[in-house]
Amino acid sequence: MEWSDLPIFLAIARTGQLAKAADMLAIDATTAGRRLRRLEKSVGERLFEQGPDGQSLTPAGERLLTHAREMERAAAAIGRRDPGGPVRGTIRVSVSEGFGTWFVSRHLGTLADAHPGLAVDLVASSGFLSPSRRETDVAVLLARPRRGPLITRKLADYGLRLYASREYLKAAPPLASAADLGQHRLIGYVPDILYAPELRYLDEIPGAPEPQLRSSSINAQFRMATYGAGVAVLPCFIGDSSSQLIRLLPEIVLRRAFWLVTHEETRHFAQVAAFVDWLTRLASRHRAELEGA
Structure with missing residues (x-):
C-alpha cells in the first residue's frame, strides 16, 4: 500500500465526490482517480460505489476509513503544518x-x-x-x-x-x-x-x-x-x-x-x-x- 494514497481516500470519503477531493488536495481529478484505483488494488476490495451524487463508501471503505482516521490523527500529532x-x-x-x-x-x-x-x-x-x-x-x-x-x-x-x-x-x-x-x-x-x-x-x-x-x-x-x-x-x-x-x-x-x-x-x-x-x-x-x- 502507498501511504500517500490515503489522504486521497480520506478526501473522497469526506467530500463524497472525486472532483471536490482533487480540488481540496490541489491535484487533478485524473491523478486522484488513478491513485484511488491503485489503493483499491492494494487493498483487494472496492472502496467506493459510484452513485448519482458522487462516491459513497462500501463496507470495505468504511473499515478502511476507521484506520485511515487513526493514522491521520497520529500523523497530525507528530508534526503539524506551520500555521x-x-x-x-x-x-x-x-x-x-x-x-x-x-x-x-x-x-x-x-x-x-x-x-x-x-x-x-x-x-x-x-x-x-x-x-x-x-x-x-x-x-x-x-x-x-x-x-x-x-x-x-x-x-x-x-x-x-x-x-x-x-x-x-x-x-x-x-x-x-x-x-x-x-x-x-x-x-x-x-x-x-x-x-x-x-x-x-x-x-x-x-x-x-x-x-x-x-x-x-x-x-x-x-x-x-x-x-x-x-x-x-x-x-x-x-x-x-x-x-x-x-x-x-x-x-x-x-x-x-x-x-x-x-x-x-x-x-x-x-x-x-x-x-x-x-x-x-x-x-x-x-x-x-x-x-x-
Missing part, C-alpha cells in the same frame, strides 16, 4: 448575504495575498449551505447549530439599528420615539419566507407596524432605505457604511451573533484552518464596526 505558511486548494464558505457582501468580500483580498494558491468560493445568499451534509467547508450562521458532527464557536456579536435617509426624514413626520413609528413607512423582510427566525427584527421594537415594503434581500432593503423609501432595520456594518443614511432612535439597539461552523472531520484541513484563523482575527479587529459602537 503561518501558505496553503493551496479550494474552500467553499457559506455566509449570509449581508455579512458576505458588506464585510467578508471587502477584506477577502488580504486572504488571497497571504495564500496565493488558495481559491475561495464565497456563497453569500439568503440561506445557508450545510456543513453537516458537506455542502460547504465553513459556514457563518445566525444561530448556533443544535446537532450534527460540527465544531461551532461564536465569531462575533453584531448590532442592528433603525436607519433612514436624510431625504426621507425631511418629508416624513417627526420620529422622536418608537411610538412615532406607526406614522412611518417601514422596510423589512417578507415574513413567510424568512430563512432564519433571527431576522424577525421588527417584532422586538415596540410600536413598529408591519413593513409596507418587503424583500428577502438585505441588500434590496438597504437600497430602498438609501433611496428614501422608508425606515429600515439594518446591521450597523451595513447602515453605517452609507453617508446617506442616518441612525435613528439611539435607544433602540438589537443584538445578534454570527456563529462559525466547520465539520469536525475537516476542521484541521489546511484550507479550512487558514480561513477560520483569518476570519476570526478579522472579526476581532473589526469588533467595534460589527457591534455598531
Whole structure:
C-alpha cells in the first residue's frame, strides 16, 4: 500500500465526490482517480460505489476509513503544518448575504495575498449551505447549530439599528420615539419566507407596524432605505457604511451573533484552518464596526 494514497481516500470519503477531493488536495481529478484505483488494488476490495451524487463508501471503505482516521490523527500529532505558511486548494464558505457582501468580500483580498494558491468560493445568499451534509467547508450562521458532527464557536456579536435617509426624514413626520413609528413607512423582510427566525427584527421594537415594503434581500432593503423609501432595520456594518443614511432612535439597539461552523472531520484541513484563523482575527479587529459602537 502507498501511504500517500490515503489522504486521497480520506478526501473522497469526506467530500463524497472525486472532483471536490482533487480540488481540496490541489491535484487533478485524473491523478486522484488513478491513485484511488491503485489503493483499491492494494487493498483487494472496492472502496467506493459510484452513485448519482458522487462516491459513497462500501463496507470495505468504511473499515478502511476507521484506520485511515487513526493514522491521520497520529500523523497530525507528530508534526503539524506551520500555521503561518501558505496553503493551496479550494474552500467553499457559506455566509449570509449581508455579512458576505458588506464585510467578508471587502477584506477577502488580504486572504488571497497571504495564500496565493488558495481559491475561495464565497456563497453569500439568503440561506445557508450545510456543513453537516458537506455542502460547504465553513459556514457563518445566525444561530448556533443544535446537532450534527460540527465544531461551532461564536465569531462575533453584531448590532442592528433603525436607519433612514436624510431625504426621507425631511418629508416624513417627526420620529422622536418608537411610538412615532406607526406614522412611518417601514422596510423589512417578507415574513413567510424568512430563512432564519433571527431576522424577525421588527417584532422586538415596540410600536413598529408591519413593513409596507418587503424583500428577502438585505441588500434590496438597504437600497430602498438609501433611496428614501422608508425606515429600515439594518446591521450597523451595513447602515453605517452609507453617508446617506442616518441612525435613528439611539435607544433602540438589537443584538445578534454570527456563529462559525466547520465539520469536525475537516476542521484541521489546511484550507479550512487558514480561513477560520483569518476570519476570526478579522472579526476581532473589526469588533467595534460589527457591534455598531
